[in-house]
Amino acid sequence: MIPFAKAHACGNDFLIVTEDAAARRDWADLSRQLCARNTGVGADGVEFFAWTGSKSGRIRLHNADGSIAEISGNGTRCVAAWMSSMIGAKAGDELRIETDAGLRICHINGVQPDGGYSVDVTTGMGIPSAARKMVRLGDGRSVEGIAVSTGNPHFVIVVDNSDFSVAGTEWQEIGSQICTHSDFLHQTNVEFVRIVSPNEIEIRIFERGVGPTTSSGTGTSASATAAIAFHGCLSPLRVVAPGGTQTVRWDGQGSELELTGPATLIARGEAWCG
Structure with missing residues (x-):
């Protein structure tokens, strides 16, 4: 039996499993089993966690297909x-989480313990980089976009x-082609952005290792980076995805991006895994 907790951030759902609970297991295979929507618990990914201090921890993320991702903003x-929830954190507390993309500091803005446990969090997402890029698809068409890290x-x-x-093709199909394009050695997440106003954008997300998804923290951050750096949008920027709204603050090149949004615990339990 594998004990787990399940949480979602704007509908982007993750399982949290401690490294101790997953010891001597193949994490990729375990993630595929647990994340299966019809035969497992169901999730977009598994965050394998180990405490490193009273308010700090380390995570390793496996996507639903078992592949490793450097980081998920929503998963973090x-x-x-x-x-x-485990330490009884309060508004104003700061949590430090080591990811494969580096340290992320999470500021707890508010806690709602009643009627389900939810927190509002501002996360330092590091310093993004962005550059224009053209991708040529297999049918010869070129798609212009912005490569963001x-x-x-x-x-x-x-x-x-x-x-x-x-160009008349559904975003899900374009996302699938670009995600696995040979231009991207380790594949890529793909976001589609519609600018509503200088202070708001709307997005759709094709996530590497998952496919179309309701929300993404790093996808929200990347979309905002592109919109602010190249399309005249302003910080703070509201980013609306099918699963909900997050807010990005970014002062431009060389500065750290901050992402604010909610996260809610859904369940705790144990899963049978072969």
Whole structure:
């Protein structure tokens, strides 16, 4: 039996499993079993966690397909919610979480312990980088976008229509082609951005190792980076995904990006895993 906690951030759901509980298991295989929507618990990924101090920990993220990802902004925030519940954190507390993309400091803005346990968190997401890039698809079409690093890779495409299609092709299909494109050695996350106003954008997300998903913390951060750096949007920027809204503050090149949003614990339990 594998004990777990489940949490979501704007519908982007994760399981938290301690390294001790997963000892002597193949984490990739375990993640595929646990994340299966119909035969497992169901999640976009598993955050394997170890405490390193009274308010600090280390995580390693496996996507639903078992692959390793450097970081998930929403997954990190879900871990912060779980840590908060375990130690009784209060507004103003600071949690330190080591990821494969570096240290992330999570500031707890508020805790709602009643009717389900939720926290509002501002996470320092590091210093992003961004550059324009053209990707040529297999059918010869070229797609212009912005390659962004937020500790993991993203390709951001700005669209001017409400269905997020690109040259008449559904965003999910374009996302699938670009995610596994040979230009990206370790694949890439793909975001589609519609600019609503200088202070708000709307996004769709094709996540590496997952596929279309309701939200992404690093995807939100990457989309905001592209919109602010290249399309005249302003900080703070509201980023609206199907799963909910997050806020990004970024002062431009060379400065750290901050991501604010909610995370909610869903369940605790034990899972049978072969």
